[in-house]
Amino acid sequence: MSKTGVFICHCGSNIAGVVAVEKVVESAKTLPGVKVAMDYKYMCSDPGQNLIINTIKEQALDRVVVGSCSPRMHENTFRMTIERAGLNPYRLEIANLREHVSWVHSEKASATDKAIKLVELAVAKVRRNEPLQKIYAEIEKRALVIGGGIAGIQAALDIAANGYKVTLVEREPSIGGRMSQLDKTFPTMDCSACILTPKMVAVAQNKDITLLTYAEVEQVHGYVGNFEVNINKKARFVSMTKCIGCGVCTEKCPSKKRLSEFNANIATRKAIYTPFPQAVPNIPVIDKDSCMYFATGKCKVCEKVCPAGAVDYTQEDEIITEKFGAIVVATGYDLYDHSSYGEYGYGEIPDVITGLQLERMINSGGPTGGHIKRPSDGKEPETVVFIQCVGSRDDAKGKPYCSRVCCMYTAKQALLLREHYPNSKAIVFYMDIRAAGKGYEEFIQRVQTEYGVLYLRGRVSRIYEKKDHLLVKGVDTLSGNQVEIKADMVVLATGLKPKKEAQNLAQLLHIGYDQNGFYTELHPKLAPVETQIAGVYLAGCCQSPKDIPDTVAQSSATAAKVGALLSKERLEIEPMISEVNPLLCSGCRMCYNACPYGAIEMEDTEIRRGEIRCVAKVLVSVCKGCGVCVAGCYCKAIDLKGWTDRQLMEQIKVISYC
């Protein structure tokens, strides 16, 4: 007969306020196999844990049930407790009396009954608990960072600074991301490029960082400490080793119709190009879709003019496979496409532009050389209307969230406009001004008072395209008046949304994303950079919209977490995983197909002397213990350790006899 100890926690008044703890203890004492039952105010506290340890020793207990909060909270705590008393840590069961009882019920008598039942179930289960042994795995001491914007750059630099090797993968031809497209940064108005480009160079020069641009992650296998990743290095058609970055090829390329992604489609680019002059690496790529040679077989101008003989039309995509211990996801954001806003012209009115397009105009490296010109006729705009919350806080467009940066970037752009053209007028339509960062509110005030930007609280109902101007109709809800503004240009503060391919990557990595497509952190407050997949971390706007300071802070936090993981000598893995009984396995592959983690292998095994069959085998370090294979197995050949059929049957018996 087992000797089980039952320990019921009051959790202050959290549990004891609803559940009659003494009744639970009394009932537990009568259960088969229970040698002792007691309660205590805070079982997780030091005296509480000592109470458990001493009782185990005095009463020679071999199993423990703790009735307390959710096992997500303190299962590990109590496992370590009983381990200190000399028991196998897996001889523990938790009855969740807080989240499952006291926090969700208010009627005391029935809550107590439920608590009694839950403890009875835990006692029934613990009776069949086996002593499980911990599993250890090696750690590959290298990190992969996906995305080469400011988030990925900062994370890569910080991980390398901790002394670990990093591979930084960027899908575009250059690192730099969104920040490299910006002109000034709020609220300090430092030049974005001036603070970013040194970091880009630092990445390129760091001997611990391997930079893979124009590359994408295609497949991810493995688990924390041992990820195996396939990366597709797309054909650049320019040799990385031979190219000297002189730019003659771009200059001479006759194909110039393609809209420049880097310039937010307000200018064109060549078929062989670097996104911007400060690109890292400063090596062009040939965009196959717009190249004349690839379309017609004729041209080859770039090959002819290249002084280094670096152009190579025969290059092909190359898949490289590498192992990493940790993965940082920093894929960033896309801008909301305002073509769904019919009232603002379905994105078809030339002088209605996005904030990013204005940003490229103000930028001295941009296509207009730093001058704001309206796209329809190149005229300097006098009156510019800014509309905030386009694709943010708009349920009708399926974007209920706040994009967090638009209030600030609109204020910044209005300031730059006023600075650039002192005779211009800037009018901002806003819903609320959200300026919660350091120095942000002061910045907004300065924009309104010193720079005379007019803020109107209300929405724009419609933009009318007139012959040589736009007519903006809206409402000023503070004065209660309808307003009509004759404007030369309208700038939409389009919101942030996850990258189009973010969900595909989430599925490759098995990480979650929320209803808006942003990746889900493990805990919104206490684990903001971890994901539910151990060894995969988040940084930047792929997790939620954020500004540059927050992104950099989160990236450094992620790097610290990666450092903590990689600094371990070996990795402890939960032993609650599936196990195959080869004697019962028919080799039907149901489990193989069902497993979402690829943790099952089919292997020829000698199941009895002289009898070799192909049966399922669990890859110990890949299995997450989800139990899908158990449900799928017709032969009952697979069982989940810690959650065996036998244990669950004991619990079902308890339930069915009540």
Next chain:
Amino acid sequence: MYKVAYFPGCSLDSTAKEYGISTRLICKDLGIELLEIHAWICCGATTAHITSELMAAALPAMSLLQAEKRNLPICSPCSACFSRLKLADIDLKKNVQLRMDVAEVIGGEYKGTTEVLHLWQVIQKYGNLKPKKELKGLKVASYYGCLLTRPPEVCPDERIEDPQFLDNLVTSLGGEPVLRWNYKTQCCGAAFSLTKTDIVHRLSGEILKDARERDADCIIVACPLCHSNLDARQAEIKLNFSIPILYFTQLIGLALGYGYAELGLRKHFVQARGLLSLKGLL
């Protein structure tokens, strides 16, 4: 012949008689048989739905029920009637209690199997439209108004702020639509026509002025009230130009070779005869 239950509504026998005349004329040509609903009653217009939800649903339901019994789709050329029929259809399908209440009032349950169409949709889907005379060189601004486009669930076009269907019709007749015209769904002043005429003058005036600014030769409409605001009030608005307002059915009629008087064009305040002769369409 494509058979459809026809709900003309009150305007088409009175202020918008020419809309009714041109509708019947072209439908015969296009292979559409309009079967007028027997003893049809008022659609409820704006009055019913600001007074009582039950009345707003029950009045159109009488006509919907007739069409359903004969297993026919129902159509109306008037935007207001179409809007009321369509919204009643949507509400009755969604709200079981309302459906039961209405059934009690009108003495029969409308099950919601009738397709509710605007006349334009019938022509587009089932009409055999082959213009005899192309409307070459005629710049047409299509004015949709509010009832065809709002609320979004009644709008036959996905682009509710910039619908295209009438513009596409103009193109298919060989005419030249005024594209990206922002005033096409702007309010004309609607029922304020009688109570606060100054509002109509301002709103309809903006529409007319912008159409002229974009070099439109004429404006086409699909709503009797829009027509009366834009056409009958045009002289009062005191513009320094005049622009003919046609029903889209009249435009189709011209392309099918019908004459000026046949299509009831003489009934308009702003006569289109000069324009149409100039373009060689008469």
